[in-house]
Amino acid sequence: MMPGKKFLVLLSILAVHAPMMDRACAGEASFADMVRHADRSRGHDLADGMCSDCHTFDRGGGAMIGPNLYAVQGRPVASAPDFNFSPALRAHRPQVWTIDTLSTWLKNPAAFAPGTRMAFDGLTNDRDRADIVVYLASLSDGKE
Numbered sequence: 434m435m436p437g438k439k440f441l442v443l444l445s446i447l448a449v450h451a452p453m454m455d456r457a458c459a460g461e462a463s464f465a466d467m468v469r470h471a472d473r474s475r476g477h478d479l480a481d482g483m484c485s486d487c488h489t490f491d492r493g494g495g496a497m498i499g500p501n502l503y504a505v506q507g508r509p510v511a512s513a514p515d516f517n518f519s520p521a522l523r524a525h526r527p528q529v530w531t532i533d534t535l536s537t538w539l540k541n542p543a544a545f546a547p548g549t550r551m552a553f554d555g556l557t558n559d560r561d562r563a564d565i566v567v568y569l570a571s572l573s574d575g576k577e
């Protein structure tokens with residue numbers, strides 16, 4: 434028996450759309466999910482291990498190799514006072530640090546800002562990155 438024409442049409446619609454649906458579910462949506470369910474205190478521990486050689490996180494903390502990161506979410510890129518940012522990062526200044534821009538940056542700093550002075554390979558593990566960006570987002574007045 435030959436498959437009906439309707440069946441074939443349905444099949445081709447699925448073949449075209451299934452990969453797109455897959456990507457939507459497995460990609461962005463699942464990172465958003467990880468952010469929603471992120472573990473802030475795990476992010477704190479990860480940041481202590483991976484970032485604290487170069488960054489301070491407390492309010493009024495000084496710049497080290499990198500700028501202080503207190504209240505980084507919501508401020509324009511490369512706008513921390515008392516820090517001499519690279520031209521590469523300054524070129525992003527009209528942008529603001531959000532969960533999304535922080536995640537893109539931390540996933541691959543050299544891709545986000547080619548020529549950046551942040552000597553950090555990038556954090557490709559989505560769950561680790563989600564926990565860290567949620568920890569960063571918690572560092573501001575009224576949220577501690």
Ligand code: HEC
Binds near residue numbers: 485486498539
């Ligand atoms: C080896 C030192 C080093 C490490 C490790 C490092 N950073 Fe950085 N970071 C820097 C430097 C230097 C800059 C400034 C880069 C520039 O001007 O191009 C920077 C910039 C940043 C900025 C932009 C700040 C702003 O005000 O625009 C963020 C956010 C940031 N780092 C987060 C992190 C996080 C989170 C980690 C750990 C996962 C980390 N960094 C690890 C050195 C480091």
